[in-house]
Amino acid sequence: MLSEKLSIRAFKEDDARQVVRLHHESSERFEELEITEDFINSIAQRSDFKFFVAGDGEEVTGFIGLLFHVNVGRAEVGPICVNPLHRRRGIGTKLLDYTTNFLKQAGVKRIIAKVKLNNEEAIDFFKANGFVEEGHFKEYTVKGEDVVQLRRFI
Numbered sequence: 001m002l003s004e005k006l007s008i009r010a011f012k013e014d015d016a017r018q019v020v021r022l023h024h025e026s027s028e029r030f031e032e033l034e035i036t037e038d039f040i041n042s043i044a045q046r047s048d049f050k051f052f053v054a055g056d057g058e059e060v061t062g063f064i065g066l067l068f069h070v071n072v073g074r075a076e077v078g079p080i081c082v083n084p085l086h087r088r089r090g091i092g093t094k095l096l097d098y099t100t101n102f103l104k105q106a107g108v109k110r111i112i113a114k115v116k117l118n119n120e121e122a123i124d125f126f127k128a129n130g131f132v133e134e135g136h137f138k139e140y141t142v143k144g145e146d147v148v149q150l151r152r153f154i
């Protein structure tokens, strides 16, 4: 059961510490970037980037980032992360639905997500949410890992 207090909302500066912690706990799933609160706060200020968070009271249980280009109607979602203790309860889907509605209203028609090839859970998650695989990228990350690109028209 999802807590009644859980809601999806825009990121605020106070959330940065918890976003960094969640990212750190699942870091093997993401690019090997140095993620700090300053980094999160600085990209959150970009006009073509947004974070949304799943908040349960003061606790941030998940977050999603999105990079969007309204002039060409395209966007990339990710990173997306849910606290491991709260997975498989629909929070990732709620974050993605909220993001999709925001992007639709902004005029975006096509969204993609890039996921490491070995991250079967996340590939299944995106497929369960209407994405299809459309490309494979060899040695895409700095560590030389392959990546799958998934796509959804909205």
Ligand SMILES: CC(C)(COP(=O)(O)OP(=O)(O)OC[C@H]1O[C@@H](n2cnc3c(N)ncnc32)[C@H](O)[C@@H]1OP(=O)(O)O)[C@@H](O)C(=O)NCCC(=O)NCCS
Pocket (backbone or CB within 6 Å): 026, 029, 078, 079, 080, 081, 082, 083, 086, 087, 088, 089, 090, 091, 092, 093, 094, 114, 115, 116, 119, 120, 121, 122, 124, 125, 126, 128, 129
């Ligand atoms: C991917 C992730 C965000 C999914 O969040 P979540 O809140 O657990 O997802 P949901 O509960 O909304 O799952 C929706 C559906 O996706 C699929 N799914 C989700 N996690 C899955 C898993 N581990 N294995 C198989 N299918 C899965 C299922 O079909 C699920 O529906 P069901 O639970 O009724 O079977 C979460 O696993 C996560 O944070 N992973 C680590 C970070 C990551 O890999 N991010 C992606 C790369 S950017």
